[in-house]
Amino acid sequence: MLNYLSNPQRFMGFSAWAAPLFAVLATLLFAIGLPWALVFSPPDYQMGDTVRIMYLHVPAASLSLGIYAFMGIASFVSLVWRHVLADVAARAAAPIGATFAGICLVTGSFWGAPTWGTWWEWDGRLTSMLVLFIIYLGYIALWSAIEEEDRAARLAAILCLVGVINLPIVKFSVDWWSTLHQPASIMRSGGTSIDDSMIGPLATMAGAYAALFATLTLYGMRAAIFRRRVEAAELRNAA
Amino acid sequence: MNAFSVTFRRDFAMMWSGGGALAPLGYFFGATMLVPLAMGPERDLLAAAGPPLVWIAAALAVLATLERLFQADLEDGSLDQMLLSRAPLEWIVLAKACALWCAIGLPLALAGAPAAIALQAPVERVPAIVASLALGMAAFIGVGLVGAAITAGVKRGGVLIALIVLPFFAPPIIFGSAVASGEDVGAALLILAGCALGGLALGPIAAAAALRLQAE
Amino acid sequence: MSGVGPFQDNPCLRVDGLAIARGGRVLFSGLSFAAEAGEYVEVRGANGAGKTSLIRALAGYLPPRAGTIVFERIAEPALALHYVGHANGLKSNVSVASHARYWSGLFGRAGDEEAALARLGLGGFGARLPRTLSQGQARRLALSRLLIAPRPIWLLDEPAAALDAQGREMLAGLIDAHRADGGIVVAAVHEPLGPAPSLALTVGA
Numbered sequence: 276m277l278n279y280l281s282n283p284q285r286f287m288g289f290s291a292w293a294a295p296l297f298a299v300l301a302t303l304l305f306a307i308g309l310p311w312a313l314v315f316s317p318p319d320y321q322m323g324d325t326v327r328i329m330y331l332h333v334p335a336a337s338l339s340l341g342i343y344a345f346m347g348i349a350s351f352v353s354l355v356w357r358h359v360l361a362d363v364a365a366r367a368a369a370p371i372g373a374t375f376a377g378i379c380l381v382t383g384s385f386w387g388a389p390t391w392g393t394w395w396e397w398d399g400r401l402t403s404m405l406v407l408f409i410i411y412l413g414y415i416a417l418w419s420a421i422e423e424e425d426r427a428a429r430l431a432a433i434l435c436l437v438g439v440i441n442l443p444i445v446k447f448s449v450d451w452w453s454t455l456h457q458p459a460s461i462m463r464s465g466g467t468s469i470d471d472s473m474i475g476p477l478a479t480m481a482g483a484y485a486a487l488f489a490t491l492t493l494y495g496m497r498a499a500i501f502r503r504r505v506e507a508a509e510l511r512n513a514a
Numbered sequence: 515m516n517a518f519s520v521t522f523r524r525d526f527a528m529m530w531s532g533g534g535a536l537a538p539l540g541y542f543f544g545a546t547m548l549v550p551l552a553m554g555p556e557r558d559l560l561a562a563a564g565p566p567l568v569w570i571a572a573a574l575a576v577l578a579t580l581e582r583l584f585q586a587d588l589e590d591g592s593l594d595q596m597l598l599s600r601a602p603l604e605w606i607v608l609a610k611a612c613a614l615w616c617a618i619g620l621p622l623a624l625a626g627a628p629a630a631i632a633l634q635a636p637v638e639r640v641p642a643i644v645a646s647l648a649l650g651m652a653a654f655i656g657v658g659l660v661g662a663a664i665t666a667g668v669k670r671g672g673v674l675i676a677l678i679v680l681p682f683f684a685p686p687i688i689f690g691s692a693v694a695s696g697e698d699v700g701a702a703l704l705i706l707a708g709c710a711l712g713g714l715a716l717g718p719i720a721a722a723a724a725l726r727l728q729a730e
Numbered sequence: 731m732s733g734v735g736p737f738q739d740n741p742c743l744r745v746d747g748l749a750i751a752r753g754g755r756v757l758f759s760g761l762s763f764a765a766e767a768g769e770y771v772e773v774r775g776a777n778g779a780g781k782t783s784l785i786r787a788l789a790g791y792l793p794p795r796a797g798t799i800v801f802e803r804i805a806e807p808a809l810a811l812h813y814v815g816h817a818n819g820l821k822s823n824v825s826v827a828s829h830a831r832y833w834s835g836l837f838g839r840a841g842d843e844e845a846a847l848a849r850l851g852l853g854g855f856g857a858r859l860p861r862t863l864s865q866g867q868a869r870r871l872a873l874s875r876l877l878i879a880p881r882p883i884w885l886l887d888e889p890a891a892a893l894d895a896q897g898r899e900m901l902a903g904l905i906d907a908h909r910a911d912g913g914i915v916v917a918a919v920h921e922p923l924g925p926a927p928s929l930a931l932t933v934g935a
Contacts, residue, residue, distance in 0.1 A: 599837060
């Protein structure tokens with residue numbers, strides 16, 4: 276299927292109906308997931324209602340990592356096959372990944388405030404997420420800093436792959452560091468343990484985030500391809 | 515004489531000439547000096563928290579030198595010649611990295627001794643701190659090479675290279691600071707050595723790939 | 731003669747259907763030519779037509795949009811080329827002799843670097859720094875690379891820029907000697923260099 280879509284024309288045809296479809300799916304999933312998570316799911320026996328923030332926090336965290344992996348694959352394709360769609364995909368996905376990482380950090384802060392009594396705590400997982408957030412910012416800044424788009428795409432791809440290799444090292448280092456300094460951490464996956472009743476809203480929210488990513492990335496890619504077509508036409512007219 | 519040694523000698527001479535190492539050293543000491551200015555001079559506080567901060571100063575100082583590493587080569591046409599050399603570009607980049615480590619990284623590591631003492635590190639810990647800084651510099655340079663190569667064409671790319679490279683400085687800083695605080699020194703030094711070797715093995719490969727793109 | 735020795739292998743440069751693009755814009759396409767040992771290809775064209783891009787593509791820096799560049803009877807193209815572009819490749823605070831030694835190590839030495847410098851009119855300039863040289867002298871220093879390391883294919887981009895009449899004569903002599911040794915010269919120029927070209931191309935017409 277990827278091979279089929281690798282033709283930009285066919286991709287535009289595919290995304291013309293796929294993007295609105297994902298948009299509808301995302302809206303639906305958020306419409307179900309948000310009330311379920313924030314109002315109707317049971318409160319945690321330890322943390323009470325603050326556990327509801329987890330439903331926003333955990334999917335954002337997983338997705339932001341997943342999006343970076345997506346960008347890594349797109350970057351690899353970009354370097355090996357020099358394909359425009361790969362460049363466009365990686366660039367479109369980055370701001371979304373960065374935003375999800377930002378959501379993870381902010382919700383993590385809100386979640387921690389009642390628990391820790393402070394608005395920020397250098398918890399191992401939050402710290403790793405902060406590093407990922409900055410890696411995203413660097414990637415996005417690089418695209419803007421280099422004028423020739425082809426070169427920017429390739430250099431950004433190298434940067435993304437370097438990040439992919441370094442992320443496990445950073446995660447390992449931060450975990451090592453946090454065990455060394457042993458801060459009080461309640462942020463284990465899903466709070467205390469994931470009860471069956473939590474899986475439903477969690478999965479729905481995860482699906483909602485994923486559909487939102489697909490929607491925004493597809494629309495972003497379409498916008499980029501339209502822009503390139505306009506620029507190519509202008510170049511032809513000027514010549 | 516082969517391509518590696520002529521590149522090493524030329525880059526070392528260029529970095530070292532005209533007191534070339536003095537500016538990064540000055541930056542390093544200046545940044546170190548800011549620590550007690552920010553934290554207060556109280557000895558106990560500094561002794562508890564100060565020594566690891568020498569790593570922040572070291573990271574900033576080496577970052578300043580990384581920015582210029584490839585920019586001149588790209589602008590004056592030297593990169594074109596390196597691409598035609600007998601030796602692969604990766605090897606030449608490694609030579610430049612070694613020159614940077616010898617000319618600036620190692621002096622910065624040695625300067626870590628007085629800096630750590632100024633930040634109230636116990637004297638018996640200083641040799642380990644210097645060793646960790648020497649390894650950390652190699653790790654910084656290894657990953658910094660890639661950032662420098664990627665941003666080589668960008669005008670005033672100093673802030674950009676910092677943004678790109680600082681997240682990857684985190685592992686050496688974490689392990690180096692552990693040595694500076696005296697915790698788990700043996701393990702931390704081993705891991706730092708791993709970071710240094712990994713950085714110097716993989717960094718030139720990615721940097722050379724980026725430089726070939728810059729030459730287009 | 732030139733001191734770099736004859737090139738025994740009879741190299742050949744063959745370009746087929748070459749198209750070069752920069753910044754998304756195709757500069758030229760469908761360029762085909764061949765240069766045998768001893769030939770001199772002169773590339774003409776208006777400003778911005780793509781002469782520099784063609785030379786850089788031949789040097790391997792710029793991947794072509796379409797077409798092929800083949801070096802026949804040459805094992806490793808990157809080791810068989812010399813490139814003298816607009817930028818001289820000089821470091822302003824490294825001495826002339828030091829540059830010569832650096833290129834010697836970088837490319838593999840031929841023989842006496844001092845003799846090579848002397849042939850370009852830079853004898854005795856060993857201790858000078860590039861920032862004290864005139865444009866023409868700096869250009870000569872860049873051209874000295876051609877003699878310091880023997881390589882069959884010379885890719886030159888406006889090599890006579892900033893050279894005086896004597897310098898241009900010397901350059902013409904170098905090209906003739908290189909051709910006699912069986913080497914190939916491809917030069918992008920605005921004005922004729924002197925030696926009669928085996929092939930005159932115009933790019934981007």
